[in-house]
Every structure is written in C-alpha cells, then in structure tokens.
C-alpha cells in the first residue's frame with residue numbers, strides 16, 4: 444500500500460510559488476507529487492512531513508558520516524558558536540582543523556577552506572591554472588565536480604550525445620554555460636587509457652589540470668580499472684599537468700585519508716566537503732606545498748564564509764571522532780553486509796546485478812555484467828532500479844531516486860537497519876518485476 448503523501452503534496456504546491464521546481468537544488472526534485480518534504484532527521488533516520496519514517500541511505504548525498512544531528516558534534520558546535528560566528532580573522536580552532544586535515548590526508552601538505560564542494564573544485568582549478576600557466580582542463584564523462592561552469596560538462600547526458608569514444612563531444616550540462624569554455628575543456632570516457640594517451644599526445648602541453656573522482660560517485664560508483672589512477676599520475680607527471688583528485692564524496696568516508704589512502708595514490712591537489720563536516724557547511728582543498736604556496740602571491744582565493752564557525756567546529760569535531768573511534772571500519776563492515784545481502788537477494792531471484800564502489804558508498808546496476816564508464820552504465824535497467832526504489836521507499840527504506848547516486852552508510856546505521864533493509868528488498872523483488 445502506498446504511503447501517505449498528502450502533506451508533502453500540499454507543501455510542494457506551496458513551494459512551487461516561491462522556488463523554481465519547489466526546491467533549492469535541482470537534484471532534490473523527484474517529480475510532481477512524489478518529491479518528499481522532510482520534517483526532521485536523527486541518526487540513520489529521517490521523517491517526512493507526513494510522519495513517514497525512513498532508513499536514510501541518501502544521507503544528504505553523502506555528508507552525514509556519523510549520523511544526522513549527531514549529539515557530540517552538535518554540542519561542540521553549539522559551544523563554539525556562542526563565541527561568535529564570523530570575525531574575518533583567523534582563530535585557533537581553525538588552525539587546529541587545518542593541522543588535522545594535513546595530518547589525515549597523505550597528499551595534503553597545506554590546505555585552504557571553502558564553503559562547498561563546488562567552491563573547492565573551482566579554487567583548485569584556478570590554482571592549477573595559475574601554477575602551470577595553462578588553461579585547459581580534462582575531466583571524465585559521468586563525473587560531477589559541482590555547479591561551476593568549468594567542469595559542468597558531460598555529466599548526465601544520454602550516452603549517444605557524447606559521440607565516438609575516439610573523439611568525444613563535450614556536452615555542457617546546462618544552458619547558460621558560455622560556449623567559449625568548450626575550448627577549455629576536454630572530456631573523456633572514464634577508464635580509457637588509450638583515449639587519455641591520445642589526447643595528451645596532441646594537446647598535453649595545453650592542459651593545466653586533470654580532475655577526476657577516484658571512483659564515479661555520481662555515476663553508479665564505477666571503479667577505476669587496475670592501474671588507471673596510477674596511469675593518470677604518470678601521465679600528469681610526464682606532461683606537467685596538475686592532478687586534482689576530487690574527494691568531495693570519498694574524503695573522510697572510504698578511509699580516514701580518503702581515496703588517496705585507499706588506492707595509495709598521491710594527487711597534486713585534492714578537494715573535500717561532505718563527510719568533512721557531518722553536514723555542517725565546510726569544504727577544503729589542498730595538496731603539495733609547492734603548488735598551494737602560490738596562493739596569496741598573485742593568486743586569489745578566499746571568501747567571507749570560508750572560516751564560518753559552524754563549519755569549522757563541525758569539521759573539527761567530526762575529524763576528532765573519526766580519528767579516535769573505529770567509525771569507518773564499522774561502516775565498512777555494515778555496508779559490506781548490506782551489499783552482500785542485496786547481491787544474494789538479486790541472484791536468488793535470477794536478476795543480474797553488477798555492484799561497484801566501497802561498502803560505505805556503493806551502487807548497483809541491474810541487467811549488466813560489468814560497467815566501466817558512463818556509456819556502458821547506461822545499458823543498465825534504470826527503470827527497474829527506480830521501480831524497486833519507489834517500492835522500498837513505500838516500505839520505509841530510502842535510497843536516492845536517481846540510480847547514479849550511491850547508497851551511503853553512516854556510523855548510526857545499525858545491524859537491525861541492515862536486516863530491515865534486506866527484508867524489504869527480499870520482499871519487493873518478489874512482487875516488483877523487471
């Protein structure tokens with residue numbers, strides 16, 4: 444039986460009048476009459492305005508690494524904000540936070556704060572351009588690096604739009620992105636060793652930065668083929684390109700040192716947000732001292748809110764908890780159980796499924812044997828994935844409404860939550876058919 448959605452529908456009608464699509468971010472609109480409006484969130488759960496309770500696997504697209512409204516973090520933030528929110532001066536807690544980031548992230552000698560992942564990647568790209576004196580940026584199809592114009596290309600277009608793999612067409616993901624930026628962006632399929640080599644042979648010396656997610660956290664969790672990240676590292680060294688690893692989703696989630704630690708890869712710069720602050724508004728970018736040191740010497744970076752107290756205090760408290768407790772190991776073990784359990788359920792029902800990604804942030808593609816890039820990911824049965832997601836939501840289990848988006852786990856998900864989720868999926872695959 445479908446759940447009650449009356450209050451959400453009424454609130455959506457009201458919201459349509461004051462916000463485009465009735466939301467403050469395009470990704471939050473699922474459709475008319477099915478977009479949830481939230482009342483509150485605590486631990487691993489959220490409640491919509493109709494009073495329906497969900498086990499939350501969206502976790503706000505990843506930031507909630509400990510749990511919603513995590514008491515220890517919130518208490519620390521409340522204590523700190525009473526001392527003032529902003530002073531346009533540096534305070535000691537901020538210095539201590541930067542020391543923690545440098546200590547935890549193997550490739551980061553120095554860092555700067557920002558307010559969102561979008562800002563972090565935007566600043567990192569400027570620094571890379573300033574450092575190399577070049578303008579062109581390489582990114583991979585299906586990766587997402589935020590809303591700024593420089594990389595909002597070839598993120599979620601239908602795969603036919605991208606043209607031949609030998610000479611991919613870069614597709615802007617929004618109207619309003621200046622046409623002239625086409626000259627500054629090269630897009631390639633993920634995991635394409637030959638394509639990268641080919642493009643670098645012809646244009647390598649124009650390229651300032653190659654930016655990539657370590658695995659495709661905005662496209663089905665597609666993992667790098669063995670050696671792909673190392674190949675990027677070698678080629679960036681060969682051509683003097685700044686290698687930017689976008690750890691906005693993976694940082695402080697798949698390991699305390701993020702994907703750098705997990706894949707043992709050392710980019711020149713890395714970007715962070717999301718799990719850094721357990722939901723408080725904070726982001727960072729950092730990397731090699733040689734590169735970061737040019738900031739302030741002819742290279743501009745800053746912002747009124749870059750050291751906002753809730754963000755800084757939230758990040759300080761979150762990183763302290765990550766360092767001193769087996770948070771990520773616990774999440775990984777629960778996530779592994781969930782992945783294995785779902786896999787068993789699908790296999791038992793004779794449904795082919797390909798799982799990818801780390802257990803704390805994983806995805807699955809239905810009806811395909813393997814996936815290596817966003818082009819072959821689109822062969823998966825996204826429609827069936829969505830039908831299952833809708834049925835699960837009706838039973839109180841909430842993955843995102845977009846099959847590209849991973850399932851996120853947090854420290855507050857319990858073994859009982861995993862059991863309940865598996866029970867729900869075991870039931871729905873019996874009734875909802877491909």
Ligand SMILES: Cc1ncc(COP(=O)(O)O)c(C=O)c1O
Nearest residue numbers: 559560561587588589691692716
């Ligand atoms: C890999 C990656 N980079 C950058 C961003 C942009 O971050 P924000 O939404 O904080 O601007 C996101 C957001 O989902 C992301 O997943």
